[in-house]
Amino acid sequence: MAFTRYLTLTLTTIFALTAQLAIAGPKSVILIIGDGFDDQHVTMGRNYLKGQSGKLLLDNMPVRAAVQVETVDADGNRLYVADSANTATSIATGTITQIGRIGVDAEDRDQETVLESAAKAGLRTGLVTTASITDATPAAFAAHVTVRSCEDPVSVFGTEKYGMQLPGCPQDAKINGGLGSIAEQLAEGPVDVALGGGLQHFVIADEQGTSALDRAKDRGTYVALTNDELLGYRGGDAPLLGLFDESTLEVRWQGTDGRVAEPVKRSFLNYIHRYLGSATPPDIMRCEANPEYGDTPSLKWMSEVAITKLSKDNPNGFFLMIESASIDKKSHDRDSCGSIGEIEQLEEALAVSLEYAKTNPNTLIIVTADHAHAAQIVPEPSLYRNAPVPIYSPGRIARIETREGHVMRVNYATNNMNSEEHTGAHVPLYGNDSAKSVIAPFMTQRDLYHAMMNYLELSK
């Protein structure tokens, strides 16, 4: 009986294979990166959006893997926690590199990216993000600078952020014979569609008074600065550039009245001795609409526009990277609702991608993260709630009422100051049926580069 069933299955597969060869069309890759979207965050998203026993769209994907993150420092030592620049560079170029590097290896040599190889082979290419389009993740697919903050013709000579002096990369400046800042490289590079934030970096002029936006317009790029202008886009061969915010796009959600995770309130006695007094956790909050969101284009809508532009009348396929960036940014801010809203945005972008792949089965869809992050789901209340002493996290906690009506407590406790740290766990990867031929259950981020190159039959 087993054998009969096996033969039947074989015949079914042969028919399916034949059908697929007939209609499949050119090969394309849609790579969706949830920035900081580790297994704690995936679970936060599931618990909040679908309930503990529910399923994300992600959870229905037929391929699941873990992806190891690799980072070196200037001396070749391994660093066990990465940033978005070096990880996106590993995924985009198949190279291990240093923190802060964009499209260059650990010795600062430019590396051709999968997007550039795709463009060279005649495929169309796109970048969509809820961050600045010049931010590390999108930048690493289409630019080459030694420092991630070299986003425009001014910061390429150095800048300051969070009270820290950020080095520039003057050797990359156009005036010094380099490729220019990230914004300039994006404006002039092979990207057919780039949608996100980061307008501030495109309007800053260089010494000659030329901005990256000028450069884009000079080559006939259609520029949309509002959702309405994006709605008005009518297609065509010229590149499309959408810049819908000065920097990062507003996120969809926030906590009640904009609250984020807070420390427990310790009673006076607890300061005298940790066995004494009491510690009161912050009030429960709900996720609510972020009043600043306004008519910010959704990740779903930007993804739809990009997929349409990249696929229409295109016999050669495309490479598209879509980033839900503020899962990470809101985890730095200890804003669980902010992160969860952006996980919902990622799910919507995935839905659009899967819908496209339904009629275009030669589409490899990968969802992954670049690095893990600080947020941890912790017990509500403590596992030690019956202990006769005050028990609490030394960090900040958010107590979120989920859609199913129960309280999820999220802990942020990696950093005493204003921004949480990334963490070092390997990251999840999800793939559609097309991923079965190129994705192994365990890979490095370099392997993921090779998997995409192999799928698209590209070489450097």
Added chain:
Amino acid sequence: MAFTRYLTLTLTTIFALTAQLAIAGPKSVILIIGDGFDDQHVTMGRNYLKGQSGKLLLDNMPVRAAVQVETVDADGNRLYVADSANTATSIATGTITQIGRIGVDAEDRDQETVLESAAKAGLRTGLVTTASITDATPAAFAAHVTVRSCEDPVSVFGTEKYGMQLPGCPQDAKINGGLGSIAEQLAEGPVDVALGGGLQHFVIADEQGTSALDRAKDRGTYVALTNDELLGYRGGDAPLLGLFDESTLEVRWQGTDGRVAEPVKRSFLNYIHRYLGSATPPDIMRCEANPEYGDTPSLKWMSEVAITKLSKDNPNGFFLMIESASIDKKSHDRDSCGSIGEIEQLEEALAVSLEYAKTNPNTLIIVTADHAHAAQIVPEPSLYRNAPVPIYSPGRIARIETREGHVMRVNYATNNMNSEEHTGAHVPLYGNDSAKSVIAPFMTQRDLYHAMMNYLELSK
């Protein structure tokens, strides 16, 4: 050409299938549980043992999934973080239950376990653990009590631990017509081989002066209390019970001089204002042999003994649960080296299991965790190291020199007191080739129960 290759592959598969049917033998399950073994811990193990670009034995497993953990409280509310009792019960019985429950559902009704169903169908059964054999994870596969601390005939009436009063489960006491404490149920139940710690719970006598050890000996069980006595075991039909410690077995490794994670040392000025002074991280440590380990039987050795006893001259197959328990216990203690040594023990037990499956391909091998845990790999040094203020974790950190010679920093910051909390991420699952037919990329712990039951063709 693709079609020719397809046909060749098909024929190869048919031959392989035929060969397999001839030699495969009865179906068995080896379920390996790393307690608290979440993706941060897997990565800690990989980084330390194999290097950042290396591979654990686990990483070569052909099946990878994520498993969602489900927990309810007494009122039916979802709890987003679990304990080892309710999760092991979900895996063992396919039921969502409350924290602390062993083999009973959320309404405290006994649920037949996969181990019990296997025994009923004539399969042999075994439990191997580095914890007390009466501890939550092994207990949930072969006992039924409403409170996990009901480990012996005295604690079944209530006990105290960590200054907390633990309720008993007097209705489960034999004197009250119940099945008895966990030790008593294990001594009299259908388990052919049980190896671990927990002697203290087997020597405590009930009101009639009878201990669980007496009960085991009365039915002819071979009892080994030392490694030598286990070495002297010569097989046979009678059950085998090994109790190699009063409670949890000693772990293999510790940090330098027994050190665990420590808080940073803040200078006086930093107590005046957080922007002032300095914060000095603890010294780097190495993992070293735990001097208390002595001749504790390794998880590998116990697994070998169990597999041999369960498989020898057995036409009916077996169910074996192997637990590396102190990944969790050492994470509670903020002892990264302790956890990592026990990850190495898990890898060794997996190697033994894979070796068995080589000649017994009808063996389903699953490696998974019961719940996530506190440890997080954090940056060494901080991502914000150039900020002009002291930056540090508010919790405790361990700085471990890995075998490849670089420093991995691990953060424990979920609890201000003496023991860290579990966390709520879904957990990893790894499977061998046999898992392909029953494991989906995303499952709940209840689904895992059904997968094992289906594989063994069992019903309740």
